[in-house]
Amino acid sequence: MNKNTVNISIMGREFCIACPADKKEEIELAAAYLNEKIQEVKTEGKVVDSDRVTIIAALKITHELLTLREGSGFDMDEFKRRIVALKKKVDEVIANKEN
Numbered sequence: 001m002n003k004n005t006v007n008i009s010i011m012g013r014e015f016c017i018a019c020p021a022d023k024k025e026e027i028e029l030a031a032a033y034l035n036e037k038i039q040e041v042k043t044e045g046k047v048v049d050s051d052r053v054t055i056i057a058a059l060k061i062t063h064e065l066l067t068l069r070e071g072s073g074f075d076m077d078e079f080k081r082r083i084v085a086l087k088k089k090v091d092e093v094i095a096n097k098e099n
Contacts, residue, residue, distance in 0.1 A: 011038055011050060029080070032087035037061055 005016050006024045008031035019027050037057035047053050068079075 010035055011054070029083035029087055032090045033083050034058075034061065035090055036086045 004021045004024060005018050006027050008015050008017060008028060010031055017027055034057060037060050038053055041047055041053045041056045041060070047056055068075075
């Protein structure tokens with residue numbers, strides 16, 4: 001298993017994460033999904049503290065996962081499609097802010 005690194009950005013902070021080469025895209029998609037959930041929590045405006053925002057976003061993601069596990073099954077392809085769509089949205093927002 002060849003270890004590589006991937007650079008991700010969460011809440012505007014850069015992180016260098018060690019991961020197998022074949023998992024790089026999945027890590028990037030997970031980071032994009034987490035950022036989307038963090039933005040949802042921020043938009044609600046009920047939580048201001050960044051630590052609490054992150055915890056609430058993590059709880060929402062965990063709840064989604066547990067709900068999917070209890071349902072008729074976990075559709076990994078649909079999950080990947082949703083993450084790709086979210087990553088594209090995040091990339092578009094970042095590109096618009098840079099311009």
